[in-house]
Amino acid sequence: MMETILLEVATPDRLLVSEPVREVQIPTSHGYIGVLPEHAPLLAELGIGVLSYVTGNETKRIAVSGGYVEVRPERVRVLADVAEPSGEIDVERALAALKRAEERLRHPEPGIDIARAINAMRRAQARLAAAGRPVEK
């Protein structure tokens, strides 16, 4: 039984993570999946949310949105359109984006794209969650 599984997280601009992890939680477009070493091969679309993984005794979090997940028994590859590790997240900006999106949804003007506003809101929530800020309601 393998102890760890190789996790690779890449965006078009750079490779973010490439290290063995004990487990990883991934937001797919159909909900979160948990992956442990020797998982069955799987392909899925990446959703919007927080990807978290355990290495050593640490849990690290990355806000991701859009892309793909490929799981093989020995490795997990995540191709994300956007990925921000918790340390790089600008909480102020995410809060502002969240407020803007909520405002837009609360008072929908004709001509705005509801789906886009919802996605913007979810991205902002994911960033806040990854940064360790619980989303207050």
Added chain:
Amino acid sequence: MPSLIDLRRRIRSVRNTQQMTRAMKMISAARLRRAQDRVIAARPYARILRELVGSVGAALRSDEELFHHPLLVRRPEQRIQLVLITADRGLAGAFNSNLNRQAEQFLASHHESEVVIEAIGRKGRDYFRKRDVPLSGAHVGLAGRAMYSDVAPIADRLIERYATQQTDAVYLLYNEFKSMLSQKPVVMRVLPIEIPEETEQREYIFEQSPRQLLESLLPKYVRLALYHAVLESTAAEHAARMTAMDAATTNAGELIEKLTIYMNRVRQTSITRELIEVVTGAAALE
């Protein structure tokens, strides 16, 4: 014979130019390093995406209908889209002129079909605009700091025009970064997409239908190909400029040396002449 003052002025001017070319060389060296880092940083995503397209493609190989996907269908190439990626700025040796020449050759060798150029970079745009070649679009100010998010919309328009059969093929023409000293124009077809061969077959659990997955993968593949070409071209541009400016700095050094020797000779001549005048003057008095 030029006067001493003229020569001094000339040397000073060449020295100024040399300082400029040397500074440009340094700047290019720094930018090249950054551009190279970006090319390297973008590689893992590109590699994984290619393998992914291969895997999904392999899983669907038996699917007849798949091959009628708008981005995979090959048709006679009557209307060709050529994406010409040049630099925005010159002073980079033959970097831009090589590309424009290649583009002309491409036009000549595809004269039986209609070729429309989309220019990324000012140099290519200006070149073909001056020759009244119609462009389908021009993008200036991208090279150097192009982010994926800048390039993706351009790719999306190419994809749309292809999918709606306004074009039958899309080619990229750009300078490939071979090494510091060599940049080579390459022509690459991005549409229709050729699904890369995947050697190892694997049974996947699909969260979505594989078709759906492939349909969203294919446009990304094209976007990434364009992004990659822009990054390569940027690295090549800085390498070319660095080489060109290095050569210019050396040439300026040689010119300064030659002019200095010439100037010394002129000065020596005038000293000699003055001496002769003094000596003949003194001799005449005796």
